[in-house]
Amino acid sequence: MLFAKRLGKKLLANQWSFLLIVVLILSIVAGTINSRYWWVGNLTNLLGQISVLSLVACGATILIISGNFDISVGANIGLSSVVMAMLMRNGLFSPVAAATGLLIAVICASLIGVAAIAFDAPSFIVSLAAIGVYQGIALFITQGTIQTIYGQFETLGSAKLFNLIPLLFVIALIGYGVLHFILAHTQLGRCVYAIGNNQRAAYLAGIKVNRRKLTFFAINGAFVGTAAMLLLSRVGAAQPSTGTGIELQAIGSVVIGGAPMSGGKGNAFGTFCGVLLWGVIGNALNMIRVDPYIQDVVIGLLIILAVAVSSLRLRAERVMK
Amino acid sequence: MSTSAEILTIRNLTKTFGDTVALNQVNFSLRAGEVHCLVGENGAGKSTLIKILAGAERPDDGVIVVFDKEHRYLSPDESLQLGIATIYQDLQLVTSLTVAENIFLGREIVTKFGVVDYTAQHRRATELLESMNISIPSNAIVETLSPAHQQTLQIVKALHVNARIMIMDEPTASLGIEETNALLNLVRRLVTKQIGIIYISHYLQEIFEIGDRVTVLKDGKAVQTLTVANSDVATITRHMIGREHSLFASRKSIASSDLVLQVHNLSKRDHFAEVSFDLHQGEILGFGGVIGAGRTELMNVIFGADLRDSGDILLHGHPLNCASPRSAIERGVVMIPEDRKLLALFDARSVRENIAVVDNEINHFWLKLGQELRAVQELIRRLHIVTAGTGQTIGSLSGGNQQKAVLARWLLSKGDLFIFDEPTKGVDIGAKEQIYELMAALVREGRSILLVSSELPELLAMSDRIAIMRSGKLVTMVDARQTTPRQLLALLLGIDDNGEFTR
Numbered sequence: 047m048l049f050a051k052r053l054g055k056k057l058l059a060n061q062w063s064f065l066l067i068v069v070l071i072l073s074i075v076a077g078t079i080n081s082r083y084w085w086v087g088n089l090t091n092l093l094g095q096i097s098v099l100s101l102v103a104c105g106a107t108i109l110i111i112s113g114n115f116d117i118s119v120g121a122n123i124g125l126s127s128v129v130m131a132m133l134m135r136n137g138l139f140s141p142v143a144a145a146t147g148l149l150i151a152v153i154c155a156s157l158i159g160v161a162a163i164a165f166d167a168p169s170f171i172v173s174l175a176a177i178g179v180y181q182g183i184a185l186f187i188t189q190g191t192i193q194t195i196y197g198q199f200e201t202l203g204s205a206k207l208f209n210l211i212p213l214l215f216v217i218a219l220i221g222y223g224v225l226h227f228i229l230a231h232t233q234l235g236r237c238v239y240a241i242g243n244n245q246r247a248a249y250l251a252g253i254k255v256n257r258r259k260l261t262f263f264a265i266n267g268a269f270v271g272t273a274a275m276l277l278l279s280r281v282g283a284a285q286p287s288t289g290t291g292i293e294l295q296a297i298g299s300v301v302i303g304g305a306p307m308s309g310g311k312g313n314a315f316g317t318f319c320g321v322l323l324w325g326v327i328g329n330a331l332n333m334i335r336v337d338p339y340i341q342d343v344v345i346g347l348l349i350i351l352a353v354a355v356s357s358l359r360l361r362a363e364r365v366m367k
Numbered sequence: 368m369s370t371s372a373e374i375l376t377i378r379n380l381t382k383t384f385g386d387t388v389a390l391n392q393v394n395f396s397l398r399a400g401e402v403h404c405l406v407g408e409n410g411a412g413k414s415t416l417i418k419i420l421a422g423a424e425r426p427d428d429g430v431i432v433v434f435d436k437e438h439r440y441l442s443p444d445e446s447l448q449l450g451i452a453t454i455y456q457d458l459q460l461v462t463s464l465t466v467a468e469n470i471f472l473g474r475e476i477v478t479k480f481g482v483v484d485y486t487a488q489h490r491r492a493t494e495l496l497e498s499m500n501i502s503i504p505s506n507a508i509v510e511t512l513s514p515a516h517q518q519t520l521q522i523v524k525a526l527h528v529n530a531r532i533m534i535m536d537e538p539t540a541s542l543g544i545e546e547t548n549a550l551l552n553l554v555r556r557l558v559t560k561q562i563g564i565i566y567i568s569h570y571l572q573e574i575f576e577i578g579d580r581v582t583v584l585k586d587g588k589a590v591q592t593l594t595v596a597n598s599d600v601a602t603i604t605r606h607m608i609g610r611e612h613s614l615f616a617s618r619k620s621i622a623s624s625d626l627v628l629q630v631h632n633l634s635k636r637d638h639f640a641e642v643s644f645d646l647h648q649g650e651i652l653g654f655g656g657v658i659g660a661g662r663t664e665l666m667n668v669i670f671g672a673d674l675r676d677s678g679d680i681l682l683h684g685h686p687l688n689c690a691s692p693r694s695a696i697e698r699g700v701v702m703i704p705e706d707r708k709l710l711a712l713f714d715a716r717s718v719r720e721n722i723a724v725v726d727n728e729i730n731h732f733w734l735k736l737g738q739e740l741r742a743v744q745e746l747i748r749r750l751h752i753v754t755a756g757t758g759q760t761i762g763s764l765s766g767g768n769q770q771k772a773v774l775a776r777w778l779l780s781k782g783d784l785f786i787f788d789e790p791t792k793g794v795d796i797g798a799k800e801q802i803y804e805l806m807a808a809l810v811r812e813g814r815s816i817l818l819v820s821s822e823l824p825e826l827l828a829m830s831d832r833i834a835i836m837r838s839g840k841l842v843t844m845v846d847a848r849q850t851t852p853r854q855l856l857a858l859l860l861g862i863d864d865n866g867e868f869t870r
Contacts, residue, residue: 232733233732236728250711252692
């Protein structure tokens with residue numbers, strides 16, 4: 047009994063275990079209403095669905111912990127994916143086209159960092175302004191048309207490991223692995239936390255703050271570029287509006303995963319749980335046939351509920367202390 | 368004084384946090400017009416007691432009697448309504464608003480149209496400040512005020528809401544000598560208005576200047592309440608740490624003739640001018656001065672955190688022109704800054720990360736977690752850092768342990784010239800002593816120290832020589848062992864033998 051009580055307390059003490067419990071409850075509810083929720087086909091589909099968001103959220107995790115933001119990642123995905131698609135349509139070898147797009151994503155994300163550092167401006171505002179720039183460039187080069195590449199670049203988006211697990215999800219998992227490794231095993235990771243917690247103290251402790259921050263933005267770009275590649279392969283087409291809105295989902299996942307907006311805290315597993323919650327809610331609502339028009343409302347309310355419960359939980363913890 | 372009525376009585380107050388007993392059957396009382404000092408090492412239970420009175424914590428057991436009415440606990444609202452005001456260490460002012468706006472915050476004077484009547488607020492605030500003999504303009508923006516004036520403003524604000532009981536938590540921690548005296552005078556004026564004051568300070572001499580009674584807390588127990596007039600420092604410290612103790616073992620000079628640092632005509636506009644001095648290997652060179660004398664700014668320039676206008680710095684005979692702390696650190700120059708929370712701590716991160724941060728940054732691109740853990744554990748042991756483990760958040764440690772962890776950071780990264788800026792500020796006596804021992808050990812190992820301090824006993828006991836700075840100038844250099852506290856104070860304030868101010 048005592049053991050169970052202690053285990054319960056321990057589980058509740060972690061943001062991620064709390065999220066997993068919520069995910070489990072949602073799954074049980076959805077599975078009870080519609081048993082097809084538990085079908086392997088649906089679950090692997092779910093994993094595929096959260097892969098793109100996963101990679102974007104990985105990049106956002108580094109930025110948010112270090113006290114930075116890039117809300118232009120949606121527009122960045124739009125631009126880099128249409129470039130990839132156009133190059134492929136023009137007959138460029140598709141891995142080369144994808145690599146070019148990825149490079150563009152890294153450059154676009156790094157420019158946010160450069161501007162934020164050079165003008166000592168909040169990266170939130172810089173990236174807000176960049177949304178228009180990147181989306182505008184994408185609209186100009188495509189003249190607003192959709193760029194379809196059916197049949198050219200499908201392997202990434204449709205291949206399955208052991209005929210079961212989507213390759214997309216495997217790549218997303220590798221993304222989480224890289225994120226975890228950076229955060230927990232490298233000098234750079236310690237700088238992410240140090241700069242996010244107290245930038246001035248980091249500078250006085252000998253950390254080259256500006257250079258590090260630029261690196262964070264570039265890494266975010268690499269995650270975003272990879273996400274753009276996966277999205278293009280999955281959908282088979284790209285347009286300037288591709289990726290719109292994903293930045294907020296990503297930031298939401300990171301924060302729900304336990305990283306405060308004020309920086310200095312967070313980890314890869316928390317972000318994974320945040321993304322998973324997001325994906326499970328969307329999938330479960332489909333499975334229990336909630337009217338698509340009302341789904342966004344329900345998703346919004348459920349997210350608020352999750353945040354409310356987790357903050358009540360933290361408050362209860364403080365009182366217990 | 369003893370005839371005044373008790374306005375606050377605490378009986379058998381007990382509060383536990385998990386397994387730790389923060390307060391154990393504490394009794395305490397406060398009379399109108401009395402200054403009752405509360406002393407004890409960090410972790411003795413002072414802040415828990417304050418929090419209970421402010422309504423931020425609920426006691427497990429015991430009674431709080433305020434103005435003859437019994438309470439089991441106080442809510443924050445009740446506490447305010449009963450006239451209890453707490454002046455915390457960190458200021459609770461809206462620094463972007465004016466003095467008047469802060470005084471009336473939440474209780475604005477409004478016109479009949481319901482908008483704020485700034486003219487009336489300004490007038491009333493000016494009256495209030497003048498009645499207390501305080502020369503702060505009521506239309507000044509708070510962030511432009513000195514820390515001392517901000518502190519004073521908090522007290523005025525409390526007065527405005529008719530506080531009858533004021534709790535002051537380390538009000539002089541960030542103040543210079545003159546400013547401290549001004550604050551103590553303000554406290555004396557409050558007393559004449561029959562306000563009861565609970566006064567908490569690490570600076571024991573202040574207790575003798577303004578205290579009526581003093582209660583010593585140790586390990587959550589009120590071990591003794593003494594009348595200040597019949598007591599002395601030795602008695603109080605004995606109760607605090609449970610033994611007689613001399614904080615300062617006499618330290619012999621072990622400075623060699625090798626020059627470590629040579630500073631020539633160093634200047635920075637508006638901060639200091641033409642400062643020259645030498646530092647020898649194994650020497651502790653103290654820097655005395657009042658706040659604003661330019662000492663911290665001087666240290667920032669040597670450490671590379673700030674740029675000079677002119678002058679030369681030589682480290683071991685080679686120019687030291689650091690554009691950033693990083694280059695200073697790589698040459699073994701390290702700094703323990705005065706404002707720990709703002710400039711040194713990663714308060715949301717673990718003790719381990721805080722200690723290892725510099726070493727990792729300089730030496731390990733890939734972290735060596737096992738090696739790091741062992742090094743950190745070793746330092747925790749060596750420096751007697753009290754922590755639940757290497758993973759504990761450093762923000763939850765006491766000030767003394769935080770400071771030791773910051774020091775450990777520089778030991779791990781092998782600093783050679785240590786700059787200490789007010790190293791024992793907000794640190795309890797036990798940890799203070801350990802920090803002094805560590806400083807002594809550093810110079811024994813052949814390292815050198817620049818020590819900026821506003822605590823005269825500390826400056827006198829730890830330094831070999833003391834550089835006296837006044838208004839950005841290094842006016843003289845004295846032998847610490849040949850100087851009395853009185854002489855030092857006179858030098859710092861610029862008073863000559865006849866009690867006249869000099870320049």
